[in-house]
Amino acid sequence: MKRFIKDFFIFSLVSSLILGLFFLVGFELLPFRVMPNIKYIGEGYGFSDIRFKEVDTLNDIDILFLGSSHAYRGFDTRNFDSIGFRAFNLGSSAQTHDETQILLKRYLKELNPKLVVYEVFPNVFKNSGIESNLDLINNDIVDYLNFKSALRVNNIQVYQTLAHAYYKQKFKSQNKIKSYTRSNDTYIKGGYVEKAIKPKYTHSTSRKGWELNELQKSSFKQNIEMFNSENIKYILVFAPVSSSYYESIDLKKFNNFIRSYGNYYDFNRISNMNDSLHFYDPHHLTQEGVDKFNTDFIHILKDHVLIK
Amino acid sequence: MKVRNTFIIFVVSGFWHGANWTFIVWGALNAIYFLPLLLRDKNRVHTGDIAANRLLPSLKELKGMLITFGLTVLAWVFFRAEDMAHAGQFLMDLFLGLADYMNYYKTYRLLYNFNPSLVFLIIFFYLIEWFGRHNDFAIQKLLKNSPRIIRFIFYSLLIYLIFNFMVAEETPFIYFQF
Numbered sequence: 001m002k003r004f005i006k007d008f009f010i011f012s013l014v015s016s017l018i019l020g021l022f023f024l025v026g027f028e029l030l031p032f033r034v035m036p037n038i039k040y041i042g043e044g045y046g047f048s049d050i051r052f053k054e055v056d057t058l059n060d061i062d063i064l065f066l067g068s069s070h071a072y073r074g075f076d077t078r079n080f081d082s083i084g085f086r087a088f089n090l091g092s093s094a095q096t097h098d099e100t101q102i103l104l105k106r107y108l109k110e111l112n113p114k115l116v117v118y119e120v121f122p123n124v125f126k127n128s129g130i131e132s133n134l135d136l137i138n139n140d141i142v143d144y145l146n147f148k149s150a151l152r153v154n155n156i157q158v159y160q161t162l163a164h165a166y167y168k169q170k171f172k173s174q175n176k177i178k179s180y181t182r183s184n185d186t187y188i189k190g191g192y193v194e195k196a197i198k199p200k201y202t203h204s205t206s207r208k209g210w211e212l213n214e215l216q217k218s219s220f221k222q223n224i225e226m227f228n229s230e231n232i233k234y235i236l237v238f239a240p241v242s243s244s245y246y247e248s249i250d251l252k253k254f255n256n257f258i259r260s261y262g263n264y265y266d267f268n269r270i271s272n273m274n275d276s277l278h279f280y281d282p283h284h285l286t287q288e289g290v291d292k293f294n295t296d297f298i299h300i301l302k303d304h305v306l307i308k
Numbered sequence: 309m310k311v312r313n314t315f316i317i318f319v320v321s322g323f324w325h326g327a328n329w330t331f332i333v334w335g336a337l338n339a340i341y342f343l344p345l346l347l348r349d350k351n352r353v354h355t356g357d358i359a360a361n362r363l364l365p366s367l368k369e370l371k372g373m374l375i376t377f378g379l380t381v382l383a384w385v386f387f388r389a390e391d392m393a394h395a396g397q398f399l400m401d402l403f404l405g406l407a408d409y410m411n412y413y414k415t416y417r418l419l420y421n422f423n424p425s426l427v428f429l430i431i432f433f434y435l436i437e438w439f440g441r442h443n444d445f446a447i448q449k450l451l452k453n454s455p456r457i458i459r460f461i462f463y464s465l466l467i468y469l470i471f472n473f474m475v476a477e478e479t480p481f482i483y484f485q486f
Contacts, residue, residue, distance in 0.1 A: 012462060018464035019471075026472070034425035035472055156474055 025165045037160040039134045045303050046072060047187040048139035050177055054191065055090060058108045059232040063087040066103070067119025067192070068095045070239040073284055075117065077190030079294040088113075089191030092135055097122055097219035098152060100305035102145045102228055114232040116227060121283075122249050125220070126211040129153045134252050135167045152215055154231045199286045201245045210250040212257070236264040240273045240293055241283035269297045311346055315339045330386045330395055337383040357442050429473065 032040050046069060049211045062085040066077045071091025080087035088111065090103055100118075133153050137146055142165045150158045180187045186194045227234045236258055246268050271293050273279070278289030285293060322335020334337065345351040358373070359365040365373065385402075389395035405411045440446030447466070451459045 013462070014457075014460045015467065016465040018461055019468055022464065022468040026468075033423060036423070037472060156471065160471070190346070 001089065023163060024132045025256050026166070029226050032140075035160070038164045039157055040138060040164070041159050045182075046091075046135065047108040047180075047182070047185070047193055048092045049175070049189050050180065051090065051092065051191050052140040053126050053177070054189070055088060055107055055111070058088055058265070060112045061086045061088050062114050063117060064108075064111055064113035065089040065091055065117070065119065066095070066100050067237075067239075068121050068124050069093050069269065070121050070241075070283065071095070071117075071119035072191055072193050073195065074119065074239040074285075074290060074293060075192065075297070076188070076194070076290050076294055077192045078188060080292065081190065081296065083298065087190060091191070092132065094124065094127060094131045094135070096132045097216045097223055098128050098129045098149055099136050101150055101219050101223050101226075102136060104141075104144075104223060105145055105286045108135055108230065110230070113232060116232055116289075118223070118234055118236050119239055120236050121238070122254050125216045128155075129218060130155050130158060131217060133158050134161050137162050142166045144167050149252050156170045194287055195280065195284070197280045197286065198275050199288070200280050202242070202279070206252065208248050210254045220261070234262060236262055237297075238264075238266040238268060240267050240271050240278070240285060240289065242273075242274070242275045242279045245282040265297075265300060266295065267293060270300065311343065314342055314346060318342075325387070329392050330389050333392070333395070334383050334386040337386065338381075341379055341383075425473075432469075448470065 026035055032038060051072070063076075063080060065071045065087065068091060072089045073091075075087070075089055075091075077087045077089050090107065092099070095103075129149075130153055133146075133149055133155075134157065136149075137158070138161065142162065146162055146165075150162050184196045186196065188194055224234070238258070255264070255266065273285075273289060273292070278285055278292065280286050313316075318335040318339035319332055320335070322331040322333070325334075326333040342351065345353070354372075358369050385398050386392075386395045389398060436450065437446045440448065443449050447462075453461055454462075463468045
């Protein structure tokens with residue numbers, strides 16, 4: 001038994017070193033297609049690479065938007081700048097509450113917003129957080145917060161992508177931003193992404209219901225506690241989705257849950273959107289839809305949440 | 309009696325995998341594969357190692373290996389199919405598809421996009437299985453007489469390959485939804 005423990009210890013030590021070496025050689029020499037568990041996103045779909053670079057240059061803003069694509073494709077910062085609010089949109093693709101928490105820990109103190117607009121999308125609450133973790137790892141700095149989050153998500157793709165991103169951060173130069181326009185999307189200063197696409201009526205076939213992932217629930221709760229402890233005013237917003245998508249959600253359960261965490265505005269009940277004119281898919285607004293939503297939002301902001 | 313018992317064993321084994329005709333056919337096919345040996349009372353003849361004292365198999369052994377492999381994979385069509393209709397369609401496409409020239413182009417495209425590392429993995433593990441074929445587990449005594457560091461490097465390489473190629477939870481990228 002004593003010999004087994006000794007051999008096991010020696011093997012663990014030596015194999016860890018050899019494994020590390022194998023990974024380093026792989027990162028340096030092998031193409032991504034032979035390392036299928038490393039999800040290198042690079043120039044991400046949601047412009048996270050540019051957004052995270054821009055946020056580093058800001059401080060003391062008026063409004064901070066957080067959330068998924070419904071945030072960064074739903075709140076056009078130009079609409080807020082034009083009425084004198086200094087706004088930044090820190091939303092990102094499939095941003096889970098666990099990822100939001102990392103971003104808050106990194107940027108909240110510097111940004112010091114007067115108001116946080118926290119976009120809440122039902123599906124995000126049941127998300128395992130793998131995709132948003134990969135997005136963050138690939139496009140922002142890698143620090144101990146990523147390691148802690150990777151342990152919470154506990155997925156081999158996240159671990160390997162994290163190891164690769166850390167290696168890249170330590171030993172390689174940062175990628176330069178190549179373009180502010182990708183496909184039909186254009187990154188607008190302030191974090192918003194404008195989509196140049198015609199409206200398209202699509203009927204959602206989602207199954208009715210709503211589920212809650214424990215990790216997301218606890219992260220969401222901690223984020224709210226963070227706002228409260230920092231004395232930062234916040235509101236929770238459900239951005240408009242198409243009527244068929246809205247009907248597929250277990251609204252009673254979802255709304256009751258969200259309401260228990262603060263001031264909640266469901267814009268599906270406030271804004272009068274047209275499924276054929278204002279959406280390009282079941283839950284994303286066209287630019288016309290965004291402008292209409294933002295106008296309604298600014299009314300609520302001035303009437304109920306006035307900060308200036 | 310022997311034939312009946314063999315059929316019972318394989319069909320029940322199939323049924324154990326699930327209450328579906330596909331599993332029962334899979335079990336029955338494996339029983340049928342045994343029939344030629346059973347009827348000639350040769351089912352206990354080929355129990356030793358293949359190519360016992362040689363590096364490579366003889367042509368006769370190679371033929372036997374290929375036939376066994378082919379028949380096993382053919383039975384797996386039923387094992388993996390959703391239902392009998394699915395299995396039937398798969399087998400129809402497999403054999404009748406040879407006449408359609410477009411299928412050759414599709415095969416070419418598939419091979420073109422094939423991950424080269426998988427070819428390496430298949431060859432690597434075939435070699436391990438071949439050289440370790442005398443043992444219950446292929447790597448059991450494979451490097452028994454090699455220095456410890458060589459064994460450590462080899463085991464670490466296996467761990468690396470597991471980490472690198474293990475299939476994580478299926479994560480369809482949802483960027484286009486969010």
